[in-house]
Amino acid sequence: MSPEFKLIYDYFCQAQKPDEALILGIGDDCALIENSAHLAQAISIDTSIADRHFPADADPFYIGARALNISLSDLAAMGAKPRWFTLALSLPAIDHAWLTAFSQGLFDAANKAGIILIGGDTTKSSVLSISIQVQGEVDPLLALKRSGAQIGDSIYVSGDLGLAAAGWFNYQQKNYSEPFYSAYLNPQAQLNLGQKLLSIANACIDISDGLLADLGHILKASQCGAQIDCSLIPIQTLLAHFELNQALPWALYGGDDYQLCFTSSLSSQQLAEQNIAATKIGKIVKGTGCSMINLPDDILLTQQGFDHFYESPV
Ligand code: ADP
Ligand code: MG
Secondary structure, X not given: XXXXXXXXXXXXXXXXXXXXXXXXXXXXXXXXXXXXXXXXXXXXXXXXXXXXXXXXXXXXXXXXXXXHHHHHHHHHHHOOEEEEEEXXXXXXXXXXXXXXXXXXXXXXXXXXXXOEEEEEEEEEOOOOEEEEEEEEEEOOOOOOOHHHOXXXXXXXXXXXXXXXXXXXXXXXXXXXXXOXXXXXXXXXXXXXXXXXXXXOOOEEEEOOOOHHHHHHHHHHXXXXXXXXXXXXXXXXXXXXXXXXXXXXXXXXXXXXXXXXXXXXXXXXXXXXXXXXXXXXXXXXXXXXXXXXXXXXXXXOOOOOOOOXXXXXXX
């Protein structure tokens, strides 16, 4: 278990008084709380810290849009419809030009997602930090949990993987070429896909820390294993610009893609018939952990996913 999850487990997974409205607590992309006969409120919070989760010198429009989208991504992973959010902002100084662009990016992303800002907190701090709590609604019987994967399910991912890792690699070299720059600094929560998957996926997670790390959460929660076929990982866009031995590890371990990884008993063709664009990358099997086939010989897979307690910045 990573230091981050051990800390959460040791200190914050404490037995408290039972709450009859609580459907799902700590351990998934969102908590679920019953709010009417048919709907559950899906709630999640994420913090973005300058020079840890995004470059402090990035375009403030993207800092605002990105901070909201990475929180919205947890609603997407549950299949929830966005409704309200709160914003806790810690700022080193009041810079009106920065705040104008930041708020434009934030509200641009909010208006696209159909979510409204209802409150927050603002304070001064030596480090720029943005915490956004999002709330959405979902049918509790259909909500996409990490725990529902079934033996024999196919494993799918949306979009191309590893683009954000390539974007970060390029950014460090002052290379702002697309589509990598936008994939890293302006990720889009897969909200429509999440809601389409409600009666289709058995388990789902958003890829925030890297495919293998996040798929690992599905496997643990569902008590099963996976077999991934490396030749199926969607890295075509990366391969047009980078070598396979750089591209494949980015796709498997690079964080920040905010695509969805889900399992379903439906075939690729059945998904296509329902207008769901996703790539099959493997299958759910008995056992634990993830085995890989068709891994090129010269690619050594030793990395972990993004570790929030890793000592150096992103
Ligand atoms: P995600 O990557 O989907 O945002 P995380 O990996 O951050 O999820 O967290 C895993 C689970 O642990 C989530 O259910 C989250 O709500 C919970 N969690 C994380 N930090 C804390 C904390 N300090 N106190 C209580 N629960 C926490
Ligand atoms: Mg998540």
